[in-house]
Amino acid sequence: MNYDPSCADVTGPMKRRTAAARYIVERHGIPCSPNTLAKLACIGGGPAFYKAGRIPLYADADLDAWAASRLSRRVTSTSELAA
DSSP: OOOGGGGGGOOSOBHHHHHHHHHHHHOOOOOOOOOHHHHHHHHHHHHHOOOTTTTTEEEEEHHHHHHHHHHHOOOTTTHHOOO
């Protein structure tokens, strides 16, 4: 599949893997390393990304959406998560 600029919702510069992991940690407080993103890029379950040659590039909107999907709903007790 080729890149289609008409479908892009990229509003700023895209981030390489190290900067993407740092963004997730700093903006969302979710522990994340570049190695985690690399693994998830292979097995699935990570944020959507583009490729520029061999370099993966992540858009902020995709990182934000992925981080939000990793969070549970707001609770006041851990027992609420089992329900």
